[in-house]
Amino acid sequence: MDDSPLLAPRDDVNVWDRSELEPRIRHVLERTVRLRDTGPYRPKSDSQVTDMLTRFFAAKGLEDIAITDVERMSGGASKEQFAFTLVHRADGGGERLVLRMDPLEAIAQTCRGREGEIQAIMGDHMPVAPVRWFDADGDLLGQPAVILGFVSGVTQPSDGGGQGVSGMGGQLGTLIDRLAPQYIDALATTHRFDWARAHLEFFDAPHANSNQAAIWQVNWWSQVWWDCLVEPVPVVTLAERWLRENAPVCAVPMLVHGDLRMGNFMFEESSGQFTAVLDWELAHIGDFHEDIAWTMQKLFGAWGADGVFLVSGLLPRNDFIAQYQAASGNAIDPARLHYYEVLNAYKCAVMDLGQAMRASVASNNHQEVVLTWLGSAGAVFLSHIVQLIRKG
Amino acid sequence: MLPSIDLRIANIVKALEQVVLPALTGRERLAKDQVNLCIGHLHMIAQQWRWAAAFEAGSFHAMIALAEQMLRSVDPGYAEELAQAIASAKAVEGQGLAEVEHAIVALGGLIDRIILGEDGKVALASAVWEAVLDYGEKQALRERTWFAATGLDPDRQELPSIAAMMKA
Numbered sequence: 001m002d003d004s005p006l007l008a009p010r011d012d013v014n015v016w017d018r019s020e021l022e023p024r025i026r027h028v029l030e031r032t033v034r035l036r037d038t039g040p041y042r043p044k045s046d047s048q049v050t051d052m053l054t055r056f057f058a059a060k061g062l063e064d065i066a067i068t069d070v071e072r073m074s075g076g077a078s079k080e081q082f083a084f085t086l087v088h089r090a091d092g093g094g095e096r097l098v099l100r101m102d103p104l105e106a107i108a109q110t111c112r113g114r115e116g117e118i119q120a121i122m123g124d125h126m127p128v129a130p131v132r133w134f135d136a137d138g139d140l141l142g143q144p145a146v147i148l149g150f151v152s153g154v155t156q157p158s159d160g161g162g163q164g165v166s167g168m169g170g171q172l173g174t175l176i177d178r179l180a181p182q183y184i185d186a187l188a189t190t191h192r193f194d195w196a197r198a199h200l201e202f203f204d205a206p207h208a209n210s211n212q213a214a215i216w217q218v219n220w221w222s223q224v225w226w227d228c229l230v231e232p233v234p235v236v237t238l239a240e241r242w243l244r245e246n247a248p249v250c251a252v253p254m255l256v257h258g259d260l261r262m263g264n265f266m267f268e269e270s271s272g273q274f275t276a277v278l279d280w281e282l283a284h285i286g287d288f289h290e291d292i293a294w295t296m297q298k299l300f301g302a303w304g305a306d307g308v309f310l311v312s313g314l315l316p317r318n319d320f321i322a323q324y325q326a327a328s329g330n331a332i333d334p335a336r337l338h339y340y341e342v343l344n345a346y347k348c349a350v351m352d353l354g355q356a357m358r359a360s361v362a363s364n365n366h367q368e369v370v371l372t373w374l375g376s377a378g379a380v381f382l383s384h385i386v387q388l389i390r391k392g
Numbered sequence: 393m394l395p396s397i398d399l400r401i402a403n404i405v406k407a408l409e410q411v412v413l414p415a416l417t418g419r420e421r422l423a424k425d426q427v428n429l430c431i432g433h434l435h436m437i438a439q440q441w442r443w444a445a446a447f448e449a450g451s452f453h454a455m456i457a458l459a460e461q462m463l464r465s466v467d468p469g470y471a472e473e474l475a476q477a478i479a480s481a482k483a484v485e486g487q488g489l490a491e492v493e494h495a496i497v498a499l500g501g502l503i504d505r506i507i508l509g510e511d512g513k514v515a516l517a518s519a520v521w522e523a524v525l526d527y528g529e530k531q532a533l534r535e536r537t538w539f540a541a542t543g544l545d546p547d548r549q550e551l552p553s554i555a556a557m558m559k560a
Contacts, residue, residue: 235525298546309546376539382531382532
C-alpha cells in the first residue's frame, strides 16, 4: 500500500492539546490513577485464582465447572499469568487455558478489551493464541483479564542464552533463516489488515492525512509520564517537546502491533514454525513506522556472530528494511522513521523510569523486582533520545 | 563494621543460591525467576553501595550545572525563579542522600516547566536545547554505567567500571 503524502488538505490537531487522546486509552489511564491508592497489590494465590475463575465461568453460564492444575507462569513484565484447565458440563475433556490478568499497575497500563478484541480478529490472519473470553474492566473477575487458549512453543531456543526478562537479549542461532520471513510476514500482515471494515469496539482511529496519529501517541505516553512522575528527567521532558513540535503527518493510518520484537513471537523449537504472535496489548491504529522503529531498537535486538547488529535478533537493519518493504508494499520514509525512533525511545523511557517506578513505589505489582530491573535500563533509552534528537 | 555490608550481601546471595533456589520445585517458575533477579540486584547493590551517596551527589551537581547553563539563555520570565532555585539547591549540596534526592525533585521540576515553556507558549532557546542534550548525554552515560550489571545495555562493553567512573 502506498501511503505517500496525499493531495487532500491536512487535518492537523494542535500539537499541545493534551486532550487529543484515544478515548479508550484515556479511560485506562484515568482508571489507573483512580485505583492507585487502593494498593498495595498482593500476588494472587492459586486458590484465589480458582475462586475468581469459577465465579467468572458461572456468570458466563457454564455449569459443573472444575478448575484444575492452576500454575503460575513466568515471563513477561506486565501481566499476572496463570495456566489452568477448565472442565465443564459441555466440555468434559477440558481445555488448557491461560489467564492474563492486570495487577493494579504494571510497566504498561493497557486494555484487556483491546487486546482480546484485536487478537481474536488477527487469529484469522496469523498464528496467535486463541481468545476464549475477556473482561475489559474486570466487572466479573474483579480485575481486567483476557483468557486465552494455551499455545506451545518457545520464545528463544534452549541454548539462546537470553537474560530471562521479557525475552530480550538472547540469540536465535540457527533458526534465524526460518524465523525471519515469518517475522516480516507478521509485520506486513498486521499493517495490511483492513481495520476500517472490522468494526472495532475498543479502538478509535486517528484522522488520515493528519498529525493526529502522532499526537495521540505523544499524549498517551506523556500523560503516563506526568501521572507517574517519581523524579524529573530533563531529557524525557525535552523529548516530549521535540515530539510535539516535529509531529509528522500520517497519510494512511494502519493497524500497529506496538510490541512486535524478539520475545513476542513464539515458535516450535524443532521446526522454527511460528505458533503465536504474542502481546497485542499495545496495538492501536497509527503510523506503521512506529512498528518498524520499535523493532529496530537496540535493546530488542542482538549482535550476530560476525559482529553485525541484528534487528530483533534476526536481520541486519538494511536487510530488514528491504524485506519489509517488499512484503508489505509500504515505502519507509526515513524522516518519519526517525520521528518514531524518538517516540519509541521516549515511550520506553516513560515505561522504565515512569510507570515501572511508580508501580514499584506504590507496591502495586506482583513482581516489583522485575520492574526495578527493567527500570535500570531507562538510561539506555535516554542515551538514544539524545543521539536521535541530535541527528535531527 | 562487623559484619560488613559486603559480607551480609554475600551471605544472602549464598542462601538464595544454595538453599532457597534448590528448595523450589520446577513448577515454581515465577518464584525462581524472582529469586534469580533478587540475586542479580544484590550483586549490583554490592558494586554500588559504597558509591551511592557520591553518585547521587554527582547527579545533583550535574543538574545544578545544567540549571546554571540554562540561566544564561532562559526566557526572562523564568530567570529570577531559576536563580533562586539554583541558590536553594547549592545550599543543599553536601547534605545527606535524602535531602539531595528531595532537592533533585524540586530543581528538576522547575527545569521541566522551563523546557515545556507553559506547553509551547514560551520559546526554548537553542542554547537551552543544547544544554539539556549535553547534560542528558553525560547523565545517561553515568546511569548506564551504574546499572551495566543488568546486562540489558546492548553497548555495555563500551562502558567503564563504576569505580573508574567515580574516580574520573
